Amino acid sequence: MPWEKSFDEEAAVEKAMQVFWGKGFEAASIADLIEGTGVNRGSLYNAFGGKQALFVRTLLKYDHDTRQAILAQLEALDDPKLAISQFFDRIVADTVADTEHKGCFLVNTSLDLSAHDAEVNAIVVKALREIEAFFRRSIEVGQARGDIRKDLEPAAVAKTLLSLLVAIRVLGRGVYTEDALHTIAAEAKRIIA
Amino acid sequence: MPWEKSFDEEAAVEKAMQVFWGKGFEAASIADLIEGTGVNRGSLYNAFGGKQALFVRTLLKYDHDTRQAILAQLEALDDPKLAISQFFDRIVADTVADTEHKGCFLVNTSLDLSAHDAEVNAIVVKALREIEAFFRRSIEVGQARGDIRKDLEPAAVAKTLLSLLVAIRVLGRGVYTEDALHTIAAEAKRIIA
DNA sequence: ATTTGTTTGTACCGATTGGTCTAGATTATA
DNA sequence: TATAATCTAGACCAATCGGTACAAACAAAT
Numbered sequence: 001m002p003w004e005k006s007f008d009e010e011a012a013v014e015k016a017m018q019v020f021w022g023k024g025f026e027a028a029s030i031a032d033l034i035e036g037t038g039v040n041r042g043s044l045y046n047a048f049g050g051k052q053a054l055f056v057r058t059l060l061k062y063d064h065d066t067r068q069a070i071l072a073q074l075e076a077l078d079d080p081k082l083a084i085s086q087f088f089d090r091i092v093a094d095t096v097a098d099t100e101h102k103g104c105f106l107v108n109t110s111l112d113l114s115a116h117d118a119e120v121n122a123i124v125v126k127a128l129r130e131i132e133a134f135f136r137r138s139i140e141v142g143q144a145r146g147d148i149r150k151d152l153e154p155a156a157v158a159k160t161l162l163s164l165l166v167a168i169r170v171l172g173r174g175v176y177t178e179d180a181l182h183t184i185a186a187e188a189k190r191i192i193a
Numbered sequence: 194m195p196w197e198k199s200f201d202e203e204a205a206v207e208k209a210m211q212v213f214w215g216k217g218f219e220a221a222s223i224a225d226l227i228e229g230t231g232v233n234r235g236s237l238y239n240a241f242g243g244k245q246a247l248f249v250r251t252l253l254k255y256d257h258d259t260r261q262a263i264l265a266q267l268e269a270l271d272d273p274k275l276a277i278s279q280f281f282d283r284i285v286a287d288t289v290a291d292t293e294h295k296g297c298f299l300v301n302t303s304l305d306l307s308a309h310d311a312e313v314n315a316i317v318v319k320a321l322r323e324i325e326a327f328f329r330r331s332i333e334v335g336q337a338r339g340d341i342r343k344d345l346e347p348a349a350v351a352k353t354l355l356s357l358l359v360a361i362r363v364l365g366r367g368v369y370t371e372d373a374l375h376t377i378a379a380e381a382k383r384i385i386a
Numbered sequence: 387a388t389t390t391g392t393t394t395g396t397a398c399c400g401a402t403t404g405g406t407c408t409a410g411a412t413t414a415t416a
Numbered sequence: 417t418a419t420a421a422t423c424t425a426g427a428c429c430a431a432t433c434g435g436t437a438c439a440a441a442c443a444a445a446t
Contacts, residue, residue, distance in 0.1 A: 007393080024305070026219045027308065042396095045436080051434065110363065110367070111300075111363060111366065115220065163360030164357070167357070171303075174317075222403070234406095235406090243405075389444100389446075393440100393443100395438105395440090398438100399434105399435080401434095402431100402433065404430105406427105407429095408426095409427100411422105412422080414420090415420085416420095
């Protein structure tokens with residue numbers, strides 16, 4: 001029997017994710033992916049199948065490692081109002097620290113759905129819907145505990161918060177400066193104050 | 194003396210705009226632009242210089258014909274609160290009517306700034322800043338006339354409204370359905386109620 | 387040491403990319 | 417009718433695209 005496996009597949013996906021994230025799907029060439037991952041051309045096709053399949057792998061990894069990880073941390077706080085507040089603080093901090101202006105991989109992809117198939121569409125939609133669901137759940141629990149005003153409609157406010165989140169990610173890519181992003185985050189907190 | 198000009202340059206820019214708007218800058222090939230405009234290859238390069246230059250022309254046309262036109266109409270209402278309300282209604286209506294999910298050309302471009310130069314960046318930034326300025330001005334005038342609550346901070350709320358506008362355009366491209374977009378617009382109006 | 391299946395490097399594929407250039411048709415002016 | 421500028425149509429360019437193929441190097445199990 002020969003090798004079981006050789007190069008670190010997960011590490012390669014991580015590197016490929018950085019390439020797709022930074023350049024976008026179309027603009028990222030196979031040559032870029034080979035250079036970025038350090039994996040050879042043949043091995044890359046053997047392991048992942050092709051460009052589109054590799055992209056899906058990287059998008060799933062981003063969703064798992066970033067979005068799901070953040071939501072899990074915030075849920076663990078068991079303090080809905082604080083969780084929402086920290087969410088916005090963290091997104092603004094990430095955006096400000098992102099000197100390359102790469103933004104959010106999921107949001108970027110949502111603006112590029114025409115270049116992909118239904119699978120990618122489903123991943124993006126599911127991710128954003130789950131963030132919205134987190135907001136709604138947090139508002140409802142916060143209201144039940146008396147931490148959040150009860151005259152707010154959870155479903156509607158959740159959509160507004162998701163909108164502000166998306167906008168921070170979009171406008172953070174070159175249109176708005178740090179101050180403006182902090183202002184938006186502050187307004188988001190004010191809505192549920 | 195020969196011809197002064199032949200084909201309708203403005204009409205060609207309009208057609209090219211549709212191509213860039215629908216497919217994005219990178220994905221729109223010269224062949225697409227030739228087919229879309231009906232203008233021959235040589236004439237196209239002779240009249241516009243190249244792909245990037247033509248893109249700038251189309252972006253400027255979109256900004257002028259769409260964004261500037263809408264803002265001018267709304268300003269003419271001379272009713273700040275109504276103007277903001279109508280703005281959101283119109284954007285939602287446009288987004289819902291956009292069955293191809295093309296979204297807003299300016300917003301799409303703002304997510305693709307890495308593919309362009311400083312000139313494109315400046316166009317996008319100026320456009321979005323002027324929308325924000327319209328919001329701020331409307332809020333201030335509305336407050337002065339007693340139509341809008343005076344405890345709102347115009348500059349901050351203007352950024353929030355622009356954020357919601359951008360989010361409607363982004364999420365309208367496949368993530369959110371008509372109902373959700375209307376909900377966001379309603380929340381925007383509620384903020385300045 | 388042979389076997390087995392992967393990794394690597396590179397050559398190669400057809401297709402397409404943005405862009406240039408030329409030849410000839412076209413049309414208004416002189 | 418001759419002229420001048422622009423049009424059309426398409427050949428042509430080097431470069432790059434995503435993807436395939438293949439031979440040699442390689443490492444583990446038999």
